[in-house]
Amino acid sequence: MKCNATNRKSRPINGIILLDKPMGISSNQALQQVKHIYFAQKAGHAGTLDPLATGMLPIYLGEATKFAQFSLNADKSYVVKAKLGERTNTSDSYGNVIKVREVNITHKQLKCSIASFQGEINQIPSMFSAVKYQGSPLYKYARKGIEVLRKTRKVTVYSIKLLQFKDREIKINIHCSKGTYIRTIVDDLGEMLGCGAHVTYLRRTSISKYPREKMVTLEELNQLFKKVKKKVAPQKLLDFLLIPIDAAVENLPEININKELAQRFQHGTSIQATETESLDRGTIARITSGEERTFIGTATIKNNGQVAPKRLVINTHNRAK
Secondary structure (H helix, E strand, C coil): CCCCCCCCEECCCEEEEEECCCCCCHHHHHHHHHHCCCECCCCCEEECCCCCCCEEEEEEHHHHHHHHHHHHCCCEEEEEEEEEEEEEEEEECCCCEEEECCCCCCCHHEEEHHHHEEEEECCCCCCCCEEEEEEEEHHHHCCCCCCCCCCEEEEEEEEEEEEEEECCCCEEEECCCCCHHHHHHHHHHHHHHCCCCCEEEEEEEEEEEEECCHHHEEEHHHHHHHHHHCCHHHHCCCHHHHHHHHHCCCCCCCCEEEEHHHHHHHHHCCCEHHHHHHHHCEEHHHHHHECEEEEEEEEEEEECCEEEEECCCCCCCCCCC
């Protein structure tokens, strides 16, 4: 019997798809397409990429949405290309050129200026960022021609390296902490050099320890989706691309408990575990159950050493283990 995708109901699929987002669409548009392809009841993403940007965009399905926040807090890597000599109002090529200047710098001067951004730095978010001000993202104010006072924030650039300098274009690799605005780094670099600069290409190459080789494009997903629409169940063609829910919390310390304690924990009850002795109070840990080390949620370590449930995995079928 053929399966008709238009008649198929959404399903409680759990897992993470590492989407290689294409240029020209928003992160939310990409999310909606993936949700449709997987017939997912629930989906979300973390670490928004601008329409200009491409690269790794984790899409969380089902129970995985509870742990998307950990991607927001993770370090990230980017490859960025920038054009020197032109500054735009958005700090990228989607904006309007507001100033044109001569480019008269040496390779040595450029490398030295780029190196000055390594370490802990202060950034003022762009008016065209998604940072909230009085409940609305800054870019909504910017589109109305309104500029508001933004707070300086500290971010960390773990490494920044010049890959190429040809004509008036530069290519840089950046590994940075959460909340780092690459467009702001490029704009600040351009002003430091005295010639101005804006982003022409931006690709996120990694988030935390997510496996890059697992990234999949929308084009690849849509090709599989065409087969699903004809006669093949989505489980056979799509679900193998998902990575497990606990990939989102891999960096958290693990506490493994027996199945009896796991049952109590999964009902929202705090438990006592000997493994908490080496952990600071307030630490967030990932909890696994039994010898199979099945991921069942995250917990906060309390002052008395108890393990208090924070986020629970309600359903562990469909690649959620």
